[in-house]
Amino acid sequence: MWLWFYKLASPPYAYAIAARWRPWLLWSALILMVISAYGGLVLAPPDYQQKDAFRIMYVHVPSATLSLSVYVIMAVAAGIGLIWRIKLAHAVAAACAPIGAWFTVLALATGSIWGRPMWGTWWEWDPRLTSELIQLFLYLGYMALRSSFDDTQRADRAGAILAIVGVVNVPIVKYSVVWWNSLHQGPSISKLGAPSIASPMLWPLLLMMLAFMLYFAAVLCDRVRAEILRRERNASWLASVAAGT
Template sequence: MWTWFHRLASPPTFYRLADRFAPWFGIAATGLLAYGIVGGLFFAPADYQQSDAFRIIYIHVPAAALSLSIYMLMASAALVAVIWRIKLAECVLVSAAPIGASFTALALVTGMLWGKPMWGAYWVWDARLTSELILLFLYAGVIGLNQAIEDPRAAARACGLLALIGVINVPIVHYSVEWWNSLHQGSTILKMGKPSMNADMAQPLYACLLGVYFFMGYVLLRRTQNELLLRERGTAWVKERLESSNV
């Protein structure tokens, strides 16, 4: 088992596997997102309370889900990087942060646009909104640390420690609507039991959710490849890779 793990963590092995799987992730993401967005925006029935304003969920809910999932992935990579000092884990950590920050910002913006017609205000210091904003600051902190420290190994270690400290905010974001009196509605899709939406509304949303995970996988693989090339630019396998691509 550990032999397989260390082989996968080898930069050249990971680079080859990423080259093999990334295009399939991109194809799956394109198909699922096309079906989900078109189906959700144009063919799903209007909500009986929110009318057509509810359609923003096809962007907001996947973005919010990714904002938490990517941070958990980042924290897992940080744990591996801090304890075992595996270079691939460091590359995944620093490569995931800008992706997570983008989805977190998108979740906040779409949530504000949704909140205006529902609550009468773009922003309130609600538990869910505030903890999601803190999540964005944590992502920004990781990005800033990585850019501020010149040595990539030292930068990754500092980023990892911040990611591990900040992971406590993830359950706060997720359970904030249950723990505090929140304006934000409770979960209607990502919950145990039957979702509180009919199938015509829910199916495009599931497609969007799955699509953004494939999209995240595609982007993360490509960004990690670039980070590996940057860090390993003096090694033989990178030079061979560059020479073969120039032929």
């Protein structure tokens, strides 16, 4: 187990593994996306209250879920890099940030599009959207801090500290925003992605979440490979890889 862990943590091995996994992850993600899109957009009946507008949740809910879980993955990777001094973990954390930020933007955009017919405005200070917005600020702060250091290793460690402080803060943000919102209005009738939804609507959603996760893993493979290339551009193993292909 430990041997495997150390082997994986070595850049040449990780570079090769990521290249091998990527097509499998990407193709299975695309196939699942097509299936669940068909299930969600064609097979599922329209919602009795929201009509066809609810269908945007098949993009919104997986993006919102990933925007949070990618941040946690990033913080865990950064923590591993900080504690055990594993460079690959830092590379994974650095690769996670832009992907997570894009999922957050996607969740915000789809939430806003959904809000137009439901609320009559493009933006409502709804707790979900507000905490999603703060989540985006956390990603932007992390990326801004990283890019302000010239030295990759210092960027890695400074970013790791911020990611860990941020991940401790995330549940506090969620809770405070919900509390803040509950003071101003009663429980909202028009929730996006309610927990009690009918099974013909539910299975495409769960499948779509799985597809999004696989897609994330595929993109992560690409980004980690790019990070490894950037960090190891002077290493001898890369020269032999380049010569071999």
